[in-house]
Amino acid sequence: MVTAESYEAKGRSGEASAPRRSGAPRRKLLMSEIIEQAMRLFAQRGYDGTTLQDIADAVGLSRPNLYNYVKSKEDLLVAMVEATTQSAADSLREIRRRTDLDSTGKLRLLVRTLVLRRAEQPAQFRTLDRSDQALPPKIAEKHLRGRRAVLKEVTAVIEEGIKAGRFRPVDARVTALSIIGMCNWVAWWFHPSPSHPAEPVAEQIAENAVAMVAREVGRTPEAPTPLGAVALLQQDLDYLTRLLTTGNGEEGIPRDEV
The missing domain is CATH 1.10.10.60 (Homeodomain-like)
Known part of the structure; x- marks a missing residue:
């Protein structure tokens, strides 16, 4: 060394x-x-x-x-925040804007990117997580903006998939928080080694995330029963209700802390 x-x-x-x-x-x-x-x-x-x-x-x-x-010590905290939250948000934003991927491909790549970042920089993430309440106000705000930006990007991709009919009409923000939590937890339990690389873990978690939201293929008959059709219609109505009650076309944008 x-x-x-x-x-x-x-x-x-x-x-x-x-x-x-x-x-x-x-x-x-x-x-x-x-x-x-x-x-x-x-x-x-x-x-x-x-x-x-x-x-x-x-x-x-x-x-x-x-x-x-x-x-100062604050210089070090700024470097950590930029590496763990702001840099991550920038990477996810680039993925969301790609035109060569559908929403499923984007979600898979978003999750894979987050998992690999947590696996490769676990100490930085854990340090910020543990020190969150003790961060100086300006750095805490910078950290919070980065976390919100990450949530916004994941939420936006899930909303895109719902609107395209690829994902089930789930609550996009709650689902995004669940997926991000699954990625973040990697920093605490995963310990990479030559015999246990991070890539297969990232691929598995990405597949798990897609499975959480994907519409099931082959489960809906070509000629659904009346009750089955009503159930599908109710899902869409529930989703529409959530959009109308979140207000002013800002659905999927986080309104409070991640």
């Missing part, structure tokens, strides 16, 4: 040399190490119980040298 000591020594004297990595400059590697150690300490001691000196010691830097990378 590349240590901060080798980086700092190289910066001071030029005698130590950090391993070369394609596309990963020295500063980016050390910044990743700083964030990783900060997340570990935040998880162990809490945000308020961790100092910049603690982080500097964990990385192996002097505190003055640490200031070359971060000026």
